[in-house]
Amino acid sequence: MDFGLIAQYLANGILLGTMYALVAVGFTLFFGVLDVVKFSHGDVLMLGTFIGFTAWLGLEAIGVTNPWIQLLGILLCSLGATALIGAAIAKWLVLPLKKAPQLNTLLITLMLGTAIREVVRLFYPNGSNPKAFPALLPNSAIEIGNFSLRADSVILVLAGLGLIGLLNLVINRTRLGLAIRAVAQDEETARIMGINYTLVVLATFALGSGVAAFAGIMNGLYYNEINFGMGLILGLIGFSAAIVGGLGNLYGAILGGFLFAGLQTVGAALLPFASAYKDVFAFAVVIALMAWKPTGLIPERSSDRV
Amino acid sequence: MTDISLNPLDRPRPWLAGASVILASGLYVWALIVAEETWQVLGLLLLALVAVVIGLKTGLSRRVQQDWAQSEPRLNRLAFATLIVLILALSQAHFALLMVTTVLLYFVAAMGLNIQFGFAGMVNFAGAAFFGAGAYTAAVLGTIDAFPPLLTLVAGGLVALLLGIPLLVPIVRTTGHYAAVVTIAFGVLFRTFLEVNEILGGPQGLMVAPMRLFGWDFNNSPTIGGFEMSFYANYALFAAVLAALVFVLMRRLERSWIGLHMDAVRLDETAAACFGISVKRTKITAFLMGNLILGVSGALYGMMISFIAPASFTFSDSLLLVSIVLLGGMGSPWGAAVAATIVVLLPEKLQLLQEYRFLLFSILVMLVLLFRPDGLLPRQLRNFFATRRAVK
Numbered sequence: 001m002d003f004g005l006i007a008q009y010l011a012n013g014i015l016l017g018t019m020y021a022l023v024a025v026g027f028t029l030f031f032g033v034l035d036v037v038k039f040s041h042g043d044v045l046m047l048g049t050f051i052g053f054t055a056w057l058g059l060e061a062i063g064v065t066n067p068w069i070q071l072l073g074i075l076l077c078s079l080g081a082t083a084l085i086g087a088a089i090a091k092w093l094v095l096p097l098k099k100a101p102q103l104n105t106l107l108i109t110l111m112l113g114t115a116i117r118e119v120v121r122l123f124y125p126n127g128s129n130p131k132a133f134p135a136l137l138p139n140s141a142i143e144i145g146n147f148s149l150r151a152d153s154v155i156l157v158l159a160g161l162g163l164i165g166l167l168n169l170v171i172n173r174t175r176l177g178l179a180i181r182a183v184a185q186d187e188e189t190a191r192i193m194g195i196n197y198t199l200v201v202l203a204t205f206a207l208g209s210g211v212a213a214f215a216g217i218m219n220g221l222y223y224n225e226i227n228f229g230m231g232l233i234l235g236l237i238g239f240s241a242a243i244v245g246g247l248g249n250l251y252g253a254i255l256g257g258f259l260f261a262g263l264q265t266v267g268a269a270l271l272p273f274a275s276a277y278k279d280v281f282a283f284a285v286v287i288a289l290m291a292w293k294p295t296g297l298i299p300e301r302s303s304d305r306v
Numbered sequence: 307m308t309d310i311s312l313n314p315l316d317r318p319r320p321w322l323a324g325a326s327v328i329l330a331s332g333l334y335v336w337a338l339i340v341a342e343e344t345w346q347v348l349g350l351l352l353l354a355l356v357a358v359v360i361g362l363k364t365g366l367s368r369r370v371q372q373d374w375a376q377s378e379p380r381l382n383r384l385a386f387a388t389l390i391v392l393i394l395a396l397s398q399a400h401f402a403l404l405m406v407t408t409v410l411l412y413f414v415a416a417m418g419l420n421i422q423f424g425f426a427g428m429v430n431f432a433g434a435a436f437f438g439a440g441a442y443t444a445a446v447l448g449t450i451d452a453f454p455p456l457l458t459l460v461a462g463g464l465v466a467l468l469l470g471i472p473l474l475v476p477i478v479r480t481t482g483h484y485a486a487v488v489t490i491a492f493g494v495l496f497r498t499f500l501e502v503n504e505i506l507g508g509p510q511g512l513m514v515a516p517m518r519l520f521g522w523d524f525n526n527s528p529t530i531g532g533f534e535m536s537f538y539a540n541y542a543l544f545a546a547v548l549a550a551l552v553f554v555l556m557r558r559l560e561r562s563w564i565g566l567h568m569d570a571v572r573l574d575e576t577a578a579a580c581f582g583i584s585v586k587r588t589k590i591t592a593f594l595m596g597n598l599i600l601g602v603s604g605a606l607y608g609m610m611i612s613f614i615a616p617a618s619f620t621f622s623d624s625l626l627l628v629s630i631v632l633l634g635g636m637g638s639p640w641g642a643a644v645a646a647t648i649v650v651l652l653p654e655k656l657q658l659l660q661e662y663r664f665l666l667f668s669i670l671v672m673l674v675l676l677f678r679p680d681g682l683l684p685r686q687l688r689n690f691f692a693t694r695r696a697v698k
Contacts, residue, residue: 037483093672100679102482103429107632108675110625111668118665232621236494243487279498283491290488291476 004147005269013265014258015153015222018160021257022215023238024245025167026208028253031242032184033204036094036105040113041212042235044085047116048213049133049226050124052078056134067136074136078217079210086209087202095201113235121228130227133220156218163214164254170207171250180204184248212238240286246296255297260286323366324373324381330357332388335647336395338655339402347655371686386550393542403538404610409650410545411607414552416630416642418599421556423628424637424685425565426592427572428477429486432493433627436466436597438619439496440604441514442506445614448515455518459605466601467594469496478589481575493624500616511615514608517544541610548606552599556639559595561688568592622664629671635681644682 023045030038055077059070093112097105121127137152171177179200182190191197219234220226237260245256263285267278293299334354341347361367374381396402415437422428430436440462447458476488501509517540559565567588570578579585608614630649634641653663674681 031483037486093676096676097679100675103423104632104675104679106429106483106486107628108672111629111671111675114622114625114668115665115672118662118668122662122665236490236621240487240491243484247483277499277502280495280502283495283498286491287473287476287488287495290480290484290491294476294479294481294484296484 002146004145007144007147007149009265009269011147011149011153013261015157016264017258017261018157018164019215019218019234019257020237020241020260021164021254022160022211022218023234024241024253024257025164025250026212027239027242028245028247028250029180029204029208030094031247033180033201034090034094034098036098036102037109037239037247038089038094038205039106039109039235039239040089040116041109041208042231042233042238043113043116044082044089044209044231045212045216045234046226046228046231047085047120048078048082048209049216049220049230050120050131050228051081052213052217053131053133053220053226067134070134071136074217075214078213082213083206083210086205086207086212089209090202090205091198094205095198113231117228117231124228127228130225133224133226135221135224137221153222156222160214160218163211167207167211168250176200176203240283244286244289244296246298249296249298252296252298259297320376321373321380323369324377325384327370328381328385328388332392335651336392338651339396339399339405341655344656375686382553386546389546390543393539393546396542397535397539400536400538403536403542405651405654407538407542407545407610408607409646410542410549411603411610412627412630412650413643413646414545414549414603415600415627416634416646417552417556417639418596418603419627419631420596420637420639420642421559421568421592421599422596423631424635425560425568425572426589427568428589428592429482430489430593430596431486431621431624431628432489432496433600434619434621434623435493435496436469436600437604437607437623437627438500438614438616439466439469440601440606441608441614441619442500442512443601444605444608445512445514446506448513448609455515455609458609459602462605462608463598463601466597466604470594470597474590474593477593478586490621493621497616497620500619507615509616511613511617514612514614516612517541517606517609538610541606545606545610548602552603553639560637561690564588564591626667629667633671633674633682635684638681638683638685641681641683641685 023041026041027037030036030041052074055074056070059073064070064073089109089112093108094105097108135152137155139150139152141148141150169177171180179190179195180203182193182195183197183200183204187197190200215234215238216226216230219230238257241256241260242253243256244259245252245254260282263282264278267281271277271281289297334350338347338350341350361370393403393406396406415433418436419430419433422430443462443465444458447453447461448455473488473492477485480488500506506512567578567583568591570581570583571585571588575585578588626649630642630645632645633648634643634645649667653660653666656663
């Protein structure tokens with residue numbers, strides 16, 4: 001295998017890893033504050049991407065053609081709307097079930113995911129067919145041997161990593177982040193300290209969903225195609241990544257995201273007889289990892305209450 | 307649920323209310339299956355709603371519950387007889403019997419999942435994968451002429467069980483969401499594997515040989531007294547027997563020490579371990595037994611529809627099975643029966659809504675979870691002294 005091919009796989013893997021990490025971060029944030037898994041995350045992501053796509057159609061219609069302004073509009077609409085949707089889900093579906101068994105929350109959000117998917121498929125104009133997402137980023141490429149580094153993927157990776165860094169700053173350096181961490185550590189004590197619990201939970205869900213919408217836009221810009229089912233597999237992978245990394249830990253999610261992308265890439269590169277098996281390989285390794293580290297690579301610090 | 311309930315009530319005819327409900331539901335399901343027009347179906351649904359409300363208001367539901375507690379074996383036998391009569395009454399209609407058989411097999415599969423979800427509290431989001439493992443086993447073994455198809459059912463179950471074995475280590479070691487991801491990953495892995503695997507037919511799938519019993523080919527139409535029945539009647543009757551067997555097994559399991567252990571493990575692992583229950587062994591038993599049942603039902607399902615493809619065993623299908631379990635009420639076999647009927651029959655009858663059925667289901671399950679988190683027919687207390695009579 002030559003250098004060009006390896007570099008190509010590497011670039012692709014890093015892009016995928018950034019995307020997965022962005023999705024996984026949401027799962028881990030939600031789990032941190034509320035100890036729940038919001039399974040509709042992937043479909044909220046898809047919805048966010050479709051909102052972005054609609055915003056682009058709207059901008060085209062009113063005659064805005066500068067790609068950078070379009071991009072800004074897409075991101076603002078998509079991230080804003082998705083953040084609101086995330087908060088709404090938390091308020092009306094997740095918080096009411098706070099006292100119920102974990103399984104119920106898992107299922108209600110799974111069903112919500114299905115509902116969102118079906119709504120987009122049935123009610124979005126021609127929603128059951130894939131949509132061509134516009135290529136708004138410059139598509140020039142640098143050729144090194146037979147390896148071509150596309151400018152758009154560089155921008156996407158940098159933006160994604162920047163967003164992860166920003167999120168890290170928000171969690172670790174701001175008052176909101178402090179409140180989120182406090183709630184994650186101990187809800188009751190946080191309430192006693194005067195933290196508005198509901199508000200913090202809603203803000204966390206808004207934050208996580210917005211980040212996921214960014215991952216969705218990233219996916220659209222890179223593959224130039226979006227469809228109603230894209231959220232399911234991205235959500236599954238993001239969830240697996242968050243779990244493998246260890247729920248409730250931001251670094252775990254990032255590690256898990258890149259690990260999963262790495263596994264897929266290695267699977268595609270090293271299984272030359274059938275690269276179609278790359279997902280089989282990646283998920284099999286996930287199962288094996290769970291057997292080895294039942295609470296993830298960076299386990300949450302917890303003890304059983306007896 | 308884990309208490310012992312004593313029921314020393316002595317009422318006249320402590321089976322009348324239960325028996326009438328069984329007969330009424332049998333008649334209702336028959337009417338629903340025969341109904342052709344959308345307005346008829348909608349009318350029947352409205353009728354069901356009104357009946358349920360009346361039953362709850364007049365205290366009839368409590369009487370039915372008491373009847374069940376007091377004379378369960380008799381009522382169960384009556385329910386089985388009603389089912390057989392229903393199948394015979396529909397014996398001319400291909401499609402109706404196909405639906406009845408599908409309901410029954412989903413019911414069996416849901417009972418398998420119930421052992422995992424409802425008894426032992428283990429999550430399994432790969433139900434369709436184990437169901438599919440049974441169906442694929444039936445397809446592969448069906449190509450061998452000498453292989454007795456009755457054993458194929460057993461083999462389907464065993465293959466599903468064996469497939470679950472590599473998952474045991476991660477499943478037993480993890481809990482909650484971590485266990486969920488293991489089964490989800492397995493479900494996706496299984497489906498992807500089938501799609502890319504050329505030997506098992508790839509995305510196109512495989513043909514499945516029909517069931518044969520004592521030389522009787524199930525694809526022949528049985529003729530009794532000059533009446534020719536649909537060949538699906540074979541499968542429907544066989545599935546009814548299978549459902550009855552699994553139902554009995556589940557009830558027995560619930561009343562046994564194994565069932566008690568499973569409940570203890572579900573409610574509190576630490577406490578269960580303190581009382582000397584082997585959490586590991588209990589979980590392994592529940593997981594393998596559930597998968598075995600899933601596999602058996604999958605094998606019969608494959609033989610009945612005679613053609614299987616990976617697209618029928620996706621994550622969404624696993625979710626459908628899980629929603630049957632949840633809709634009916636965790637650990638409640640009767641609940642699973644009602645939920646399986648709703649989940650399979652409704653979309654088929656409301657062709658108008660066919661396109662919207664997944665949307666409707668997801669909303670229905672969400673509403674149930676929000677407003678009736680225990681399911682439609684929640685699991686009842688264990689009744690160890692059902693036949694106890696007050697001494698006169």
